[in-house]
Amino acid sequence: GESVGLHLPTLSVQEGDNSIINCAYSNSASDYFIWYKQESGKGPQFIIDIRSNMDKRQGQRVTVLLNKTVKHLSLQIAATQPGDSAVYFCAETNRREAAGNKLTFGGGTRVLVKP
Amino acid sequence: SAVISQKPSRDICQRGTSLTIQCQVDSQVTMMFWYRQQPGQSLTLIATANQGSEATYESGFVIDKFPISRPNLTFSTLTVSNMSPEDSSIYLCSVALGAPNYGYTFGSGTRLTVV
Helix, strand or coil, X not given: CCCCCXXXXXXXXXXXXXXXXXXXXXXXXXXXXXXXXXXXXXXCEEEEEEECCCCEEECCCEEEEEECCCCEEEEEECCCCHXXXXXXXXXXXXXXXXXXXXXXXXXXXXXXEEC | CCCEEEECCEEEECXXXXXXXXXEECCCCCEEEEEEECCCCCCEEEEEEECCCCCEECCCCCCCCCCEEEXXXXXXXXXXCCCCHHHCEEEEEEEECCCCXXXXXXXXXXXXXXX
């Protein structure tokens, strides 16, 4: 069957190491950013989000960094585990605290965790 | 967050035929979105579907090819019409959440193969 991420850039990481996934966004008006994880055969799953009034936000084993000056977003995964193997997408939107603005997705990065 | 049920989960269709994909949400939502994910690619927005109004299509997508229904606040359908092999993709529905989360949830997708 089809696989997600066949043609996407791949990040190979040793189990236990930290992973850093980068994303460049294009719209300077975007004020809300989300990282999604997509495993084969599934829809994108929310990992962490960040608003434009922040430059860092931490979750469980994940940290998102936002640099608005250069329009760059990164996702750091601490102590990468085999279950982290998936394709990761960043997404941006201009929400202005109102529900419903469309998301624009980045190209995606496939993370492969080596045991 | 909202739970989305999307069906069919996969289908193999003959060229020239049409397939209707259903998206059911367990709560009322204002905005629903339909995405296409071509093999090994990121997600591309097809259209935004609001209840009680015509869907808004993105550049490159037209209503004749991808008619959308949104009869109520918990349901939407996307039809892929007059299919060709180039329509082979994963099709995903998504909903925008309201306060306090303002996030987006995705269905598990419909994997369409056109032969």
